[in-house]
Amino acid sequence: AVRGINGSDADQVILVHEIWQPPIRGLLYYISQIKAAMPQDKSLYILLTQNADQEDLAVGDKDIDFQVWKKAVLKLEDPDIIVKRFL
DSSP states (O other): OGGGGTTSOOSEEEEEEETTSOOOHHHHHHHHHHHHHSOTTOEEEEEEESOTTSSOOOOOTTOHHHHHHHHHHHTTOOTTEEEEEOO
16 A cells, blocks of 8 residues: 555655554664655654544544654654654
């Protein structure tokens, strides 16, 4: 599916992920591989949500898991991989 982005007019790619799942090494590697397969000028957004079975999917800016995700993705050293929270 990522290969389909090459040549498309999409400005960005959004990966939706439940915040309780930690950014383990394998997942971070997978995220890096997705970004590497994308055109250089495209951004990859990781949109963090609460569990899908919850009525409110919003993530607070002080959520400890959100902080963990931001730090982990920052270590990937790619400014075009951006962590956002569902509001």
